Amino acid sequence: MRPESKKDKQQRASKIIEILHKSYPDAKTTLDAVSPWELLVGAILASQCTDERVNKITPQLFAAYPTISEMTEAKLKDIENIIRSCGIYRNKAKAIKGSAIMILEDYGGEIPRTREQLLSLPGVGRKIANLILGDAFGEQAIVVDTHCARISKLLGLTGEKDPAKIEEDLAVVLPEDSYTDWGHFMVYHGRSICKARCRDCVACPLLRLCAYGSQQDLEGREAGDCV
Numbered sequence: 001m002r003p004e005s006k007k008d009k010q011q012r013a014s015k016i017i018e019i020l021h022k023s024y025p026d027a028k029t030t031l032d033a034v035s036p037w038e039l040l041v042g043a044i045l046a047s048q049c050t051d052e053r054v055n056k057i058t059p060q061l062f063a064a065y066p067t068i069s070e071m072t073e074a075k076l077k078d079i080e081n082i083i084r085s086c087g088i089y090r091n092k093a094k095a096i097k098g099s100a101i102m103i104l105e106d107y108g109g110e111i112p113r114t115r116e117q118l119l120s121l122p123g124v125g126r127k128i129a130n131l132i133l134g135d136a137f138g139e140q141a142i143v144v145d146t147h148c149a150r151i152s153k154l155l156g157l158t159g160e161k162d163p164a165k166i167e168e169d170l171a172v173v174l175p176e177d178s179y180t181d182w183g184h185f186m187v188y189h190g191r192s193i194c195k196a197r198c199r200d201c202v203a204c205p206l207l208r209l210c211a212y213g214s215q216q217d218l219e220g221r222e223a224g225d226c227v
Contacts, residue, residue, distance in 0.1 A: 012209055013157060013173045019205050020185040027184035029135045034110040036136035037068055043128040049086045057083055068109055071100040095123025113137055128227050135182035142167050143183035145192035156211025198226035
């Protein structure tokens with residue numbers, strides 16, 4: 001079998017996105033937030049923690065400290081006590097308060113709108129920066145989380161393990177106007193069908209377009225069987 005050309009991969013990616021749009025028409029970030037600041041805090045808390053857990057904690061956190069200014073005045077211990085169940089809570093508390101201080105002092109109390117500026121904030125890496133750009137500011141940015149990395153590789157759109165290199169590969173083959181949607185689709189698809197421990201390839205609408213799925217012997221299998 002000849003190697004897939006870039007053009008072929010781009011065409012296949014476009015077909016995948018078309019199907020994902022139909023399968024998950026309401027796909028969006030799974031973090032609850034009503035402002036860029038709330039999304040930023042939620043994203044920091046979501047490191048090594050489920051979005052579901054984060055969404056249970058943030059209402060209490062923002063009730064105690066409704067504004068960026070009030071977060072800068074919060075005691076670290078008090079923030080830690082609220083977010084303790086999120087894991088690595090001491091580091092996260094420092095990142096949240098540190099980001100609040102920097103946003104207030106360096107950016108006039110407004111969440112910065114460039115990747116470089118976002119990356120200057122404590123606790124913010126490229127994944128969080130891209131999330132803010134895409135979901136808070138409406139730009140196109142690929143969020144490479146565990147779902148995106150795993151499923152994009154199974155689909156055959158990347159062979160890389162490093163998130164930055166995965167993002168580079170995807171940026172070449174995905175239509176630019178689908179960068180932000182792609183991250184959402186990967187989360188929804190990873191939770192419903194392409195689960196890490198139990199892939200339901202028989203029921204997957206992407207089966208014929210998936211490098212992994214198309215190579216599986218699925219004869220006699222039924223929807224719900226793990227592959």
